[in-house]
Structures are given as C-alpha cells and as structure tokens.
Amino acid sequence: MSISNVTIFMPSVLTLIGIPGLESVQCWIGIPFCAMYLIAMIGNFLLLIIIISEHSLHQPMYIFLGMLGVTDIALSTSIVPKMLGIFWFHVTEIYFDSCLLQMWLIHTFQCTESGILLAIALDHYVAICYPLRHAAIFSHQLVTQITAMVTLRAAVLVAPCLVLIRFRLQFYHTTVISHSYCEHMAVVKLAAENIRVNKIYGLFVAFTVAGLDIVLIMLSYIQIFITVFRLPQKEARLKAFNTCVAHICVFLQFYSLGFFSFFAHRFGSHIPPYIHILFSSTYLLVPPFLNPLVYGAKTKQIHVPMVKIFCSKNLL
Numbered sequence: 001m002s003i004s005n006v007t008i009f010m011p012s013v014l015t016l017i018g019i020p021g022l023e024s025v026q027c028w029i030g031i032p033f034c035a036m037y038l039i040a041m042i043g044n045f046l047l048l049i050i051i052i053s054e055h056s057l058h059q060p061m062y063i064f065l066g067m068l069g070v071t072d073i074a075l076s077t078s079i080v081p082k083m084l085g086i087f088w089f090h091v092t093e094i095y096f097d098s099c100l101l102q103m104w105l106i107h108t109f110q111c112t113e114s115g116i117l118l119a120i121a122l123d124h125y126v127a128i129c130y131p132l133r134h135a136a137i138f139s140h141q142l143v144t145q146i147t148a149m150v151t152l153r154a155a156v157l158v159a160p161c162l163v164l165i166r167f168r169l170q171f172y173h174t175t176v177i178s179h180s181y182c183e184h185m186a187v188v189k190l191a192a193e194n195i196r197v198n199k200i201y202g203l204f205v206a207f208t209v210a211g212l213d214i215v216l217i218m219l220s221y222i223q224i225f226i227t228v229f230r231l232p233q234k235e236a237r238l239k240a241f242n243t244c245v246a247h248i249c250v251f252l253q254f255y256s257l258g259f260f261s262f263f264a265h266r267f268g269s270h271i272p273p274y275i276h277i278l279f280s281s282t283y284l285l286v287p288p289f290l291n292p293l294v295y296g297a298k299t300k301q302i303h304v305p306m307v308k309i310f311c312s313k314n315l316l
Contacts (some may be wrong), residue, residue, distance in 0.1 A: 007171040007192045014099050014187075016087045019281075020151065020178045022273040030087035033281070034290040037080040043292030044069040050305045060138040061123050065295060065302075068116045068149060072288035075109035078102060079284055083180045099182040100162045106284065107158045107184060110258070111209045115150030117254065118213040120247050125220040128240050129227045157205050163239050165191075178273060180281050214255060221248070230292060247296035250291055257283035 018026050051057045051066040082102070094102070127134045161184055169191040179186040181188035188198045221244065228240045261280040296306050 001205055007173060008175060009172075010096075010170055011172055011175045012096055013093050013175065014096055014182075015092045015176045016082070016086055016094055016180060016182070017092060017176060017178055017278045018083075018180045019274050021272070022278075026087040030084050031089075033080060034084055035086075035256060036285045037076055037084075040072060040076050040285070040288035040292070043296070044063065044073050044288060046306060046309065047292045047295065047302065050302055050309075054301075054305055056062065060143050061120060061127070062301070063143055063147075063197050064116055064120045064123065065299075068113065068120075068291060071109050071112050071116060072291055075106065075113065076285060076288040078105040079181050079281075083281065086180060094182070099177075100166060103182040103184055104158055104162050106181065107161065107205075108154045110284075111154030111205075112151055113254065114209055114213045115153060115158060117247070117251055119146050119150060121217040121220040121251070124244055124247065125224055128243070145258060154209070155247055158202060161205065163199070164201060168197065169195070178278055181284075183280065210258065211257065217251060243299070243309075246294050248285070249250060249294050249298070253290060254287050257286060 014248065019029065022029065046068045048066055050067075051062050081100075082091075082094070108171045109161050124138050124139055130137070165187060169188070169194040172190045173192045174190055177186050177190065184202055185199075188202075191198075224240070224244060230235050231237045231240065259312065261276070296302050
C-alpha cells in the first residue's frame with residue numbers, strides 16, 4: 001500500500017477542535033455542559049453517601065446503583081474538564097498517548113455502565129420472578145463477582161482498540177480531531193492507512209457488549225412483565241411495575257442516545273458534523289446527569305433519605 005507524501009509519522013500531539021462549525025459559540029455551549037457536570041457530580045455523590053450510610057440499602061440492587069454512580073462520576077470526569085478547557089480556554093492540544101488513555105477510559109466506562117444496567121435488570125428479574133430465592137441467588141459473593149466481571153470485560157475488550165491504533169497505524173493525514181473528546185472512530189479516521197481492522201473490531205466490541213446486554217435486558221423484562229401480569233392483586237402489580245420504572249427510563253435513554261451516536265459516526269455521512277458531535281457529547285453527559293435524578297425521584301428507599309438531607313440543610 002502506498003502512503004501519500006503529505007502524511008505525519010507517529011504524531012506526538014493531537015488537536016481537538018471541539019464542535020466543528022460552532023467554534024464561535026462554544027463558550028456558551030460550555031455553560032449547560034458545565035451545569036450538567038456539576039449536577040451529575042453532586043447527584044451521584046449524594047447517591048453514594050445515601051447508599052453507604054443507610055444499612056437497609058446494602059442490598060444487590062442498591063450496590064449496583066452505587067457502582068453506577070461511581071461509573072458516572074468517572075465517565076463524566078474523563079470528558080468534561082478537557083472539553084471545557086477547549087470551549088473556554090482554547091486548550092486544544094492533547095498528547096497522543098493521553099488521547100488514547102482518554103479514549104480507553106471513556107469506552108471502558110461506557111461498557112461498564114452497560115454491564116451494570118444488565119446486572120440491575122437480572123436482579124429485578126430474580127426479585128420479581130423468584131422472590132423467595134432472591135437472597136440465596138444474589139449473595140454478596142455473586143454481587144462481587146458480577147462487579148469484577150463487568151469491569152474486567154469492559155477493560156479487556158476496549159484495550160485492543162488502543163493497541164491497534166498505537167502499533168498498527170503509523171501514518172496520519174492530519175493531527176486535527178474534529179471532535180470535543182478522543183472518540184475511537186474520530187481518532188482512527190485520521191490515519192492514512194487501511195483502517196478496516198480497526199472498524200471491524202470497534203463494531204465487534206459494540207455488538208458484543210451493547211448488543212448482548214440489550215438482548216438479555218429485554219428478555220429479562222419480558223419475563224418480568226409476564227410474571228407481573230399474572231399477579232392476582234392490582235397493588236402487587238403496581239408495586240412490581242414501580243420497581244422497574246426507574247431502570248427502564250435509564251435503560252432507554254442510555255441505549256437510544258448511544259446507538260444514534262454510534263451509527264451516526266460510522267454511517268451518517270449526510271448528518272452535519274456539529275449535530276453529531278453535539279449528540280455524542282450530550283450522550284456521554286446525559287446518563288450521569290439523569291441517573292441520580294431518576295433513581296432519586298422514582299426509588300422511595302433513596303428518595304426519602306435524599307429529602308431528609310435537603311430538609312435538614314434548610315433547617316440549619
């Protein structure tokens with residue numbers, strides 16, 4: 001394969017331009033992003049404090065919610081500070097290895113969040129369909145094993161993306177990334193070499209993680225709904241539905257935004273770049289922002305302690 005003369009060999013520094021086409025208003029776009037980040041941090045830290053301090057919440061579902069909160073904090077922190085540096089202070093340069101590290105962190109936390117959503121769905125399935133066996137099945141040992149497996153799966157599956165870029169792609173057309181963070185395909189498209197392997201592996205990871213998780217979550221909720229509709233008492237059916245409402249809301253917003261961003265980057269050549277970048281950036285900020293709000297509003301065991309915290313502060 002011939003390489004064009006106008007190429008750069010193994011660049012040490014890359015440039016993130018933010019949102020192409022909206023550079024003049026990026027300083028204003030940074031304000032809602034910053035607000036979402038601050039609310040996400042406060043909300044998820046409150047969620048963690050409540051789960052840790054309330055002994056009654058030391059159960060599998062709430063442990064998974066706590067893990068989701070930690071993941072949301074880490075995911076948003078991997079993106080927002082650098083993004084705001086681009087928007088507000090024009091700090092656009094990033095070392096190549098730092099870019100790969102950010103890419104690995106972002107996609108690892110995304111995969112981890114998907115795995116946690118699956119774990120919560122399975123916990124709901126066992127709690128509703130096999131209530132008498134729930135405590136025996138979802139022991140602390142199993143919760144620990146699921147947590148380790150979800151984290152390890154994400155880290156191991158995403159790592160080859162870095163290896164394929166670092167050691168396979170050496171020549172680049174440009175060092176300018178038309179994005180606000182180091183996304184896998186945004187970096188890969190800079191290369192002046194054949195990127196088919198990188199594309200195929202990216203699709204493999206996406207469908208192995210998100211595809212499998214979505215199928216298992218949907219199957220879990222189909223079984224849950226079948227069981228719930230068979231319950232004789234209306235109050236029991238409403239209670240079971242209410243248990244799942246918050247998780248279904250989080251599940252829908254996470255995967256709907258995620259799939260739009262994923263397919264737009266690969267097949268949405270007709271979509272204006274600024275729309276795609278805005279959606280992909282929002283997609284990574286919306287789950288950490290909404291998750292504590294949804295679970296805080298819809299989960300009584302979390303809602304009540306959270307109200308007590310705010311009421312005690314107002315009394316002071």
